[in-house]
Amino acid sequence: MSQPVAITDGIYWVGAVDWNIRYFHGPAFSTHRGTTYNAYLIVDDKTALVDTVYEPFKEELIAKLKQIKDPVKLDYLVVNHTESDHAGAFPAIMELCPDAHVLCTQRAFDSLKAHYSHIDFNYTIVKTGTSVSLGKRSLTFIEAPMLHWPDSMFTYVPEEALLLPNDAFGQHIATSVRFDDQVDAGLIMDEAAKYYANILMPFSNLITKKLDEIQKINLAIKTIAPSHGIIWRKDPGRIIEAYARWAEGQGKAKAVIAYDTMWLSTEKMAHALMDGLVAGGCEVKLFKLSVSDRNDVIKEILDARAVLVGSPTINNDILPVVSPLLDDLVGLRPKNKVGLAFGAYGWGGGAQKILEERLKAAKIELIAEPGPTVQWVPRGEDLQRCYELGRKIAARIAD
Numbered sequence: 334m335s336q337p338v339a340i341t342d343g344i345y346w347v348g349a350v351d352w353n354i355r356y357f358h359g360p361a362f363s364t365h366r367g368t369t370y371n372a373y374l375i376v377d378d379k380t381a382l383v384d385t386v387y388e389p390f391k392e393e394l395i396a397k398l399k400q401i402k403d404p405v406k407l408d409y410l411v412v413n414h415t416e417s418d419h420a421g422a423f424p425a426i427m428e429l430c431p432d433a434h435v436l437c438t439q440r441a442f443d444s445l446k447a448h449y450s451h452i453d454f455n456y457t458i459v460k461t462g463t464s465v466s467l468g469k470r471s472l473t474f475i476e477a478p479m480l481h482w483p484d485s486m487f488t489y490v491p492e493e494a495l496l497l498p499n500d501a502f503g504q505h506i507a508t509s510v511r512f513d514d515q516v517d518a519g520l521i522m523d524e525a526a527k528y529y530a531n532i533l534m535p536f537s538n539l540i541t542k543k544l545d546e547i548q549k550i551n552l553a554i555k556t557i558a559p560s561h562g563i564i565w566r567k568d569p570g571r572i573i574e575a576y577a578r579w580a581e582g583q584g585k586a587k588a589v590i591a592y593d594t595m596w597l598s599t600e601k602m603a604h605a606l607m608d609g610l611v612a613g614g615c616e617v618k619l620f621k622l623s624v625s626d627r628n629d630v631i632k633e634i635l636d637a638r639a640v641l642v643g644s645p646t647i648n649n650d651i652l653p654v655v656s657p658l659l660d661d662l663v664g665l666r667p668k669n670k671v672g673l674a675f676g677a678y679g680w681g682g683g684a685q686k687i688l689e690e691r692l693k694a695a696k697i698e699l700i701a702e703p704g705p706t707v708q709w710v711p712r713g714e715d716l717q718r719c720y721e722l723g724r725k726i727a728a729r730i731a732d
């Protein structure tokens with residue numbers, strides 16, 4: 334079992350590391366590198382636990398609390414967010430410390446009562462600006478609706494310039510160490526980008542507003558301790574800057590080509606498009622969807638300016654393996670992307686129109702409509718058109 338880790342004097346990580354989880358939110362999100370459920374204990378004149386862990390890890394949390402102080406006495410339990418990965422051990426903690434006073438938003442309270450109607454607990458509804466003294470340190474709350482649920486809030490410890498933002502700034506990555514200076518920086522940013530792209534992207538406008546709000550009140554931030562993954566103590570500005578970029582939909586001269594193929598005709602078109610994009614100076618990531626992880630594809634779309642999706646026609650429809658990516662894009666609403674649909678058909682078509690409708694539903698601007706469609710097999714002139722379209726897209730998304 335992992336051990337408690339001091340973040341600073343009297344403030345401890347007391348969470349759990351889930352090395353083996355490979356899907357999160359049911360089957361919605363692949364977690365190749367596992368995750369952590371981070372909870373934080375603040376020991377002062379009064380003692381506060383900020384968030385709990387997923388229910389199967391409740392004994393780990395309790396064991397860590399006992400390692401710091403046994404018997405465990407909590408004056409406050411802060412519930413930043415009531416999703417089960419953070420509030421799943423709420424009943425166990427309330428059983429351990431029935432006198433703990435719960436601090437949460439109104440919506441979090443409503444959600445706690447809905448999840449745990451059998452538990453009576455003392456509570457205070459907090460709002461942005463509410464402050465609670467623990468002695469030498471205090472807790473200030475910042476409501477953060479839709480980061481990641483309507484109930485969410487950040488907890489801030491001003492005396493330590495420590496932000497506990499729950500899901501925001503997190504990453505699904507299991508590690509034996511807790512801080513950003515102990516893990517490869519590229520790996521952390523890769524997982525942070527995947528987390529943002531697949532979970533937070535639809536809330537980008539709210540994230541921009543929240544970052545502006547934090548900047549306006551001049552919130553000093555020395556450390557960001559999210560509820561998943563590593564703690565940003567070396568360079569918290571790095572993840573704040575990345576969130577600002579991602580939330581604004583800033584991309585680079587990069588295209589993602591996501592496709593699948595039956596008899597290689599659509600694949601040949603994908604490669605011709607790629608050749609044109611590359612010749613135009615564009616970075617390209619190409620994914621055959623039946624052998625690719627959808628969440629990894631979405632991560633690559635986050636900082637791309639173009640999304641090209643290809644499918645042949647089958648039963649007057651697109652290949653079933655292409656649908657989930659489009660379904661996700663419609664829900665995630667990526668910003669500032671241009672797109673193109675392409676593909677081959679045999680006796681009858683249909684896929685092209687469906688691809689184009691789905692891309693438009695995802696608010697992706699089509700650069701050509703209809704995009705390249707060929708019957709049976711692409712001939713030289715068809716591949717040349719794909720190549721030229723690739724060049725055209727590269728020119729459009731160039732820096």
Ligand code: FEO
Binds near residue numbers: 482
């Ligand atoms: Fe990590 Fe929205 O829960």
